[in-house]
Amino acid sequence: MDIFTAGRDFVRREARLVESRLFATVFEDADPHGVVDALRGYQNADGGFGHGLEPDKRCPDSLALDVEVAFDTLLAAGARDDVMIRRAVDWLGLTANSDGAVSLCAPVVEQYPRAEHISEWTYQPGLNPTAGLVGRLYKLGVAHPWRDRAGAWCAAELAKGLPEDAHGLHEALEFLEHTDDADIDRVRDWLPKLQWFRADAEDPTYGVTPLHLASTPDSFWCPLFTDAQLEAHLDRLVADQQPDGGWAITWEPPGPASTMEYRGIVTVGALRTLKAYNRI
Template identity: 80%
Template sequence: MDIFTAGRDFVRREARLVENRLFDTVFAGADASGVVDALRGYQNADGGFGHGLEPDKRCPDSLGLDVETAFDILLAAGARDEAMIRRAVDWLASVATPEGVVAMASPVIENYPRASHMSEWTYEPGLNPTAGLVGRLHKLGVEHPWRSLAGSWCAAQLRDGLPTDAHSLHEALEFLEHTGDVDLERIRDWLPKLAHYRADADDPTYGVTPLQLAPTPDSPWAALFTEAQLSAHLDRLIADQQPDGGWAITWEPPGQAATLEYRGIVSVAALRTLKAYNRL
């Protein structure tokens, strides 16, 4: 069975409704409204997203990480529901610091099953996820007072220096993509200094890879890497497909359902990346 067919069958068999609707939109031309409809069940009355949309915490309350996940799904589907997005940004503004900074999560997650890494560090407002949220709103084409406020804070922070963790740099790149002030050499030189950056395609440990920073060849961040580096990671991505057709994850979610949910997420992402790089 070929890569695509095996991956498709895994998604159909094991993934959530929202990933199935996204898969059908990306690969079968289904209307993106189905993705939006699937997301509605995760949006709370306060406008934020929760209910484990990002599966590492089984918390129904609205969280910054779940809002970011919702924006990612909308972008992947090419979907635009301005009312849905504006409600979410209004919620972000309601929980932000006076400077507009938000956190990934909050202590409310302690009342629910969660992965061990979902702990106090996720309660601290910072570039992760604020910069990524601002960048995604630019991609979605939605202006909002919070976007401007938070964007000013992000710009000031990044003038002082780049973050030292690969996840935060990933978020920063989402923001920098829309500033028109990008120093590729500065970022390329910084990559080896990052915690949780996985430069070596043969490294089996957890980390952010070049393909996560540049998931398509037309990404402005693809220029950070050589063709050989990207090709090696694409080879590795293909090799990492599991016998059941899906892709594995390298961390421990809070349960079996969350594990399958996250495998659905990364499997759709893997197929999208392989498609973008003409590897399917």
């Protein structure tokens, strides 16, 4: 069975409705409004998203991490719902600190099953996720007072220096590509200093890879990497497909259901990347 068919069958068999609708939109020309409809069940009355949309915590309360996943899903589907997005950004504005910064999660997650890494550090407002959320709003073409306030804070923070971990840098890059401060050479020189950056395609451990930072050949940050580097990671991505057709994850979610949900997310993501680079 070929890569795509095996991945498709895994998604149809194991993935959540939202990933199934996203797959159908990306690969089968389904109406993107189906993705919007699937996301509605995760949006709370306060406008934020929760209910484990990001599966590493089973918390129903609105969290910025879930808002980010919602925005990513809309972008991947090429879908828009202005009311849905506006309500989410209004919620971000209400929960942000005075500078506009937001935190990934909040202490409320401690009342629910969660992965070990969802702990106190995720309660601190920071560039992760603030910069990433601002960048995604630029991609969505959504202007908002919170976006401007938070963006000014992000610019001031990044002027002091780049994040020291790969997740934080990924979020920062989402923002920087929409500014006049997108310095490719500065970022390239910084990559070897990052924690959790997986430069070596042979390294099987957890980490952020070049394909996370440049998921398509026309990604703004693709010039950070040589063709050989990207090809090596594409080869690794192909090799990492599991016998069941899906891709595995390298961390421990809070339970079997969360694990399968995340495998659905990364499988659709892997197929999208392979399609973008003409590997399937």
